[in-house]
Amino acid sequence: xxxxxxxxxxxxxxxxxxxxxxxxxxxxxxxxxxxxxxxxxxxxxxxxxxxxxxxxxxxxxxxxxxxxxxxxxxxxxxxxxxxxxxxxxxxxxxxxxxxxxxxxxxxxxxxxxxxxxxxxxxxxxxxxxxxxxxxxxxxxxxxxxxxxxxxxxxxxxxxxxxxxxxxxxxxxxxxxxxxxxxxxxxxxxxxxxxxxxxxxxxxxxxxxxxxxxxxxxxxxxxxxxxxxxxxxxxxxxxxxxxxxxxxxxxxxxxxxxxxxxxxxxxxxxxxxxxxxxxxxxxxxxxxxxxxxxxxxxxxxxxxxxxxxxxxxxxxxxxxxxxxxxxxxxxxxxxxxxxxxxxxxxxxxxxxxxxxxxxxxxxxxxxxxxxxxxxxxxxxxxxxxxxxx
Amino acid sequence: xxxxxxxxxxxxxxxxxxxxxxxxxxxxxxxxxxxxxxxxxxxxxxxxxxxxxxxxxxxxxxxxxxxxxxxxxxxxxxxxxxxxxxxxxxxxxxxxxxxxxxxxxxxxxxxxxxxxxxxxxxxxxxxxxxxxxxxxxxxxxxxxxxxxxxxxxxxxxxxxxxxxxxxxxxxxxxxxxxxxxxxxxxxxxxxxxxxxxxxxxxxxxxxxxxxxxxxxxxxxxxxxxxxxxxxxxxxxxxxxxxxxxxxxxxxxxxxxxxxxxxxxxxxxxxxxxxxxxxxxxxxxxxxxxxxxxxxxxxxxxxxxxxxxxxxxxxxxxxxxxxxxxxxxxxxxxxxxxxxxxxxxxxxxxxxxxxxxxxxxxxxxxxxxxx
Numbered sequence: 001x002x003x004x005x006x007x008x009x010x011x012x013x014x015x016x017x018x019x020x021x022x023x024x025x026x027x028x029x030x031x032x033x034x035x036x037x038x039x040x041x042x043x044x045x046x047x048x049x050x051x052x053x054x055x056x057x058x059x060x061x062x063x064x065x066x067x068x069x070x071x072x073x074x075x076x077x078x079x080x081x082x083x084x085x086x087x088x089x090x091x092x093x094x095x096x097x098x099x100x101x102x103x104x105x106x107x108x109x110x111x112x113x114x115x116x117x118x119x120x121x122x123x124x125x126x127x128x129x130x131x132x133x134x135x136x137x138x139x140x141x142x143x144x145x146x147x148x149x150x151x152x153x154x155x156x157x158x159x160x161x162x163x164x165x166x167x168x169x170x171x172x173x174x175x176x177x178x179x180x181x182x183x184x185x186x187x188x189x190x191x192x193x194x195x196x197x198x199x200x201x202x203x204x205x206x207x208x209x210x211x212x213x214x215x216x217x218x219x220x221x222x223x224x225x226x227x228x229x230x231x232x233x234x235x236x237x238x239x240x241x242x243x244x245x246x247x248x249x250x251x252x253x254x255x256x257x258x259x260x261x262x263x264x265x266x267x268x269x270x271x272x273x274x275x276x277x278x279x280x281x282x283x284x285x286x287x288x289x290x291x292x293x294x295x296x297x298x299x300x301x302x303x304x305x306x307x308x309x310x311x312x313x314x315x316x317x318x319x320x321x322x323x324x325x326x327x328x329x330x331x332x333x334x335x336x337x338x339x340x341x342x343x344x345x346x347x348x349x350x351x352x353x354x355x356x357x358x359x360x361x362x363x364x365x366x367x368x369x370x371x372x373x374x375x376x377x378x379x380x381x382x383x384x385x386x387x388x
Numbered sequence: 389x390x391x392x393x394x395x396x397x398x399x400x401x402x403x404x405x406x407x408x409x410x411x412x413x414x415x416x417x418x419x420x421x422x423x424x425x426x427x428x429x430x431x432x433x434x435x436x437x438x439x440x441x442x443x444x445x446x447x448x449x450x451x452x453x454x455x456x457x458x459x460x461x462x463x464x465x466x467x468x469x470x471x472x473x474x475x476x477x478x479x480x481x482x483x484x485x486x487x488x489x490x491x492x493x494x495x496x497x498x499x500x501x502x503x504x505x506x507x508x509x510x511x512x513x514x515x516x517x518x519x520x521x522x523x524x525x526x527x528x529x530x531x532x533x534x535x536x537x538x539x540x541x542x543x544x545x546x547x548x549x550x551x552x553x554x555x556x557x558x559x560x561x562x563x564x565x566x567x568x569x570x571x572x573x574x575x576x577x578x579x580x581x582x583x584x585x586x587x588x589x590x591x592x593x594x595x596x597x598x599x600x601x602x603x604x605x606x607x608x609x610x611x612x613x614x615x616x617x618x619x620x621x622x623x624x625x626x627x628x629x630x631x632x633x634x635x636x637x638x639x640x641x642x643x644x645x646x647x648x649x650x651x652x653x654x655x656x657x658x659x660x661x662x663x664x665x666x667x668x669x670x671x672x673x674x675x676x677x678x679x680x681x682x683x684x685x686x687x688x689x690x691x692x693x694x695x696x697x698x699x700x701x702x703x704x705x706x707x708x709x710x711x712x713x714x715x716x717x718x719x720x721x722x723x724x725x726x727x728x729x730x731x732x733x734x735x736x737x738x739x740x741x742x743x744x745x746x747x748x749x750x751x752x753x754x755x756x757x758x
Contacts, residue, residue, distance in 0.1 A: 034666070034667070035666070035667030036666060036667050036683075074461070075662075260669075262671065262672075268666035268667075269665075269666050269669065269684065269686060274664050275664075275666070276664050277664070279662040279664075281462075281657060281659055281660070281662070282652075282657075283421065283422070283423070283648065283652040283658070283680075284421065284422030284423055284680045284681055284682040284683075284695070284696075285668065285680070285681050285682075285683075286643075286645065286648055286679075286680055287676045287677060287678070287679050287680075287681060287691075288645070288677070288678060289677050289678040290677075291676070291677060292675075292677075293670040293674060293676055294670060294671075294672055294673075294674060295670065295671060295672045295674075296669075296670045297666075297667040297668065297669055297670075298667055298668050298670065298681075299667040299668075299683060300423075300667075300682065300683050303645070308670075312667070313667075314667075
């Protein structure tokens, strides 16, 4: 086997509980984003563009749709003879075996996988975030600092700092303090959950952490604080691009709306950094004579006969005549009937909103959500449908 | 389910009057319908019918063909066994190049001989249609015909160049003429011929031995008395796309939802090379109606009754009417197009106005800056 300088381990087992009905049947990394993609497409595409061609994807929660999407890595060019993408679910050994207990335990259970490639560096990332980042620059910084571990960080608004793992650094960017979700943050540099480790350091840390009965086997809560306490060379790497954790309905909606700006801070139409995804292979979108589309992103296979303002339409979504879709997201194959009003809403995959219905409103504080595969009809119609 | 039939898409001497649209490519790879190439329709039809092995007999200008087809993975034809075979001309010397398609079939007879399947369908690349070959083969077997030709009744006529066919009351073809012939008939051949592999190889060898080398003319047209050649009537959409008038008309027909729904989905989906373009961005001020828009476009202007391929930019104040803009075209601010066909990567400068007529659309060559 050819030696790999750097391989990536992508944590993709997240449940995404706060996404409610949208993650009922699928893991958070498989949640749809940006009219065409799933969240995990961003990190996988980042790996490929950064020259990392061996990626272990650790799955756990609701893996069916995710593994189907990943396949053998073909959409990302990761179906390789050497290396490539490998899906790594928890497995049973001769003496038991268990679910992944935490992010660090997930990697620990796959030490054997990493050793087969005998890398010098291991990149730990998660499939929960939307961003475009060149990991090669992170590796450069890691080497330059002769670091044991390098954490990618981003400045967040002070008000939100207590939601993140917060780092304090010295003038050389060396980490002096790390606090997971601190009540009173000393800094606004948030860890992005992107860690570059020198492999021997990581291996030792994982083995030690596993032996620690009290540990929750988590990178943020256990591995990083322990390394810091032991005086390991931990450095930060500042990232100043677009980065978003789309862990809630609001943030998922917001991140989609961000794409609709005139000059979006996350540019999807970027030939030098294409985001790859499994293609639905549908015909070009049809914009009917009765349609009007403004400030929106629309994907292949859509049929628009109504009005669409500031919205994101995934492949195969349909908007009937006389309907208005505004500030909303229509997931793949969502079907909106005639004379419907969809305002500030997310309509799930394959959901059907019958003629004349209203979903969401401008006044409502919360984003309205129609779950995947749900059908909404007017009461009058439901009565008609009942057998006499 | 696998069909006991192999496919051939025959690009040798296809009737092509597409002018500048085939200046740098073969007819098979002329872009069509916002994201497809002409060959995608025949190829997808074969794949959807369960034909496990397809050969494309390439002939001239096939760089874009090789690029488009690749390993065949977009059509699920990258197989351990069977799958896609792209067969460029195999010649003894250059003079063989001009020989008819039978000569090239003969040179590649191993392709046929090696496969255990019983039937072959020979087709062209320029028929825009969605055909179920399972039904064609069923009829072929039931009627016991020697050859079954997929045909289409076209009461209103077609702008493209197509062979005319006369059928008797039991569906047998009694007369067939090239497009310029005087035969009066509203039935055209879709140039899809189903026959047994053994008969094909017999016809290839016999005809060549008789000094004749043209598949349809010499093995079928001249043998209508000896062989039982039946018509299978296709009742779906058909576009015979081999001249500009046909290209423009059949493209514009895609703007009728019933044509769109049928051609792209029934009986199966049409596949093409995946490009990884993002969804199309309709900016504030965009005014798009009655159009077919592919992914990766960035639209700020007005688009009416038109087809935009992948990655087209329409600037502020620009107006695109009754036009077809191929991949990566750029319409500058305030530019205006009416009845135009822009080949790939054409740039229309700001405020530039171009106009053709619906009978004679204006055509811009690939990569032209106007």
